[in-house]
Amino acid sequence: MSSTQASSVLRLGILGGANIARQFTRDVRPSERVRVVAVASRSDDNAKAFAEANGIATWFGSYDALLASPDIDAVYIPLPNSLHAEWAIKAADHGKHILCEKPLALDRDEAARMFDAADRNGVMLLEAFPYYFQPQTTAMMTLIGEGAIGDVRAIQASFGFTVGNPGANIRMKPELGGGALLDAGSYPLSLVRLVMGCAPQRVEAIATWADSAVDISLMTTLIYADGRRAQVSCSMDAANHRYATIIGTQGTIDTEYLNHTSAQHAGDEYGYLPSQLRVRRGIPNSVPFELIESDTGSGFLFAAERFAHMVATRDAAAIEYYAQVSLDNAATLAAVIESARSERPVTL
Incomplete structure (x- = not known):
């Protein structure tokens, strides 16, 4: 050192x-x-x-x-x-x-x-992943860990946008690892992995393909060995959207899981916005959602400082945890794109 x-x-x-x-x-x-x-x-x-x-x-x-x-x-x-x-x-x-x-x-x-x-x-x-290290994500995982919504049974998560300058954009180039799944879908898939705690057993996916042969949009279902399910959608041909619903046996969590957040609804210096996190602690829809407040800021800054702390303290346990998450993410991404291309389910 x-x-x-x-x-x-x-x-x-x-x-x-x-x-x-x-x-x-x-x-x-x-x-x-x-x-x-x-x-x-x-x-x-x-x-x-x-x-x-x-x-x-x-x-x-x-x-x-x-x-x-x-x-x-x-x-x-x-x-x-x-x-x-x-x-x-x-x-x-x-x-x-x-x-x-x-x-x-x-x-x-x-x-x-x-x-x-x-x-x-x-x-x-x-x-x-900048949103990993947002205080809001910590708050979300604390709610789940404390049993605020019971046992997680299903997740629906999405992220998409319209790609700019498609003729030259690297997101449209297969040889550079382009496509909606790797660029946008990696976010909701990573959120699903954080919440579920493991990789799925099987995936089924369908995609729409661009002329350059990358996936311009994709949807997938993740099936877990214990019967849990997740659905993920991603796109590069739609209005910007980023949202997830986590469904438990005793409640529900909604989140936008943004990379960068602000306490301001308008006028932030860099255009950052508030990121919604709300929880319904109960089964009936008559139970109101509770808005969860968290500190805000750049996910780049949160991630860089967390990384620096891991390095300074030699936090091997944290690195090992995130390494397993990343290995599961990579395996799931590969299985999903294989399923979309083959038009059949793929087992991890």
Whole structure:
């Protein structure tokens, strides 16, 4: 552990200059636990331009050069989905901790190789779903753990939007891991995994395919060994929507599970909005829903600071928990897309 890590300030380098990297850098800037100190791109000019535009002190003209720097403790990977495994493994082999954008991997084998590399090199790897680390998600899981809605029997979850500039957007390119499932569907599927506590036994999916051969929309049913069910929908050809209903034997939870939240209903500096979380503690529909209030803020900031804490404290139990979640997510995503392509149920 470097002296910087020991002082609880994690020096973070970013691989790539995508728009999400700009937002991440901006939102993490107020942190006293994490400092973005460097960025790398595939050319000197692009890296320098990103660094200057985003107040980053150091830039590198290649990803390998950033990984070789002794002044960086960890990396954030916002690269296209198809590149996550390659660069996470290289980062681990350079002794860097890794905060990797979702979806972590294209299938379970790829995810397993990433975690094996992290274990082999004594570093920590975390999948960066921003909403995971929102206080609202903690409140939701506390309600479920306390039995506020009894035993969870079913979940319905969705996320979708209209993809911009489809002719050039990486979300429409199969060779870069595009498609509605990996980009949007990974969110509701990950929420289902958090709540259900395990991967499903079987999945059944149907998709609509774009001309580029990626799924432009998809719906799937997840069947669990104990009889529980979940339904997930995702799309890149619809109005923005993000919602989940968790159905228990003694009540119901509704949530928007947003990545970034605000206490303001309008006028937030970055356009963030309140994220609804409400619970009905009872069986009849005459029982009113109770609105649950939580602290708000950027999910990027919450995730980065949680990651920094895990690294500083060597919280192996937390990393192990999220690793199993990510492995289950990767296996489920692969099974769902296989089911959609084959038009038949797939067993995990």
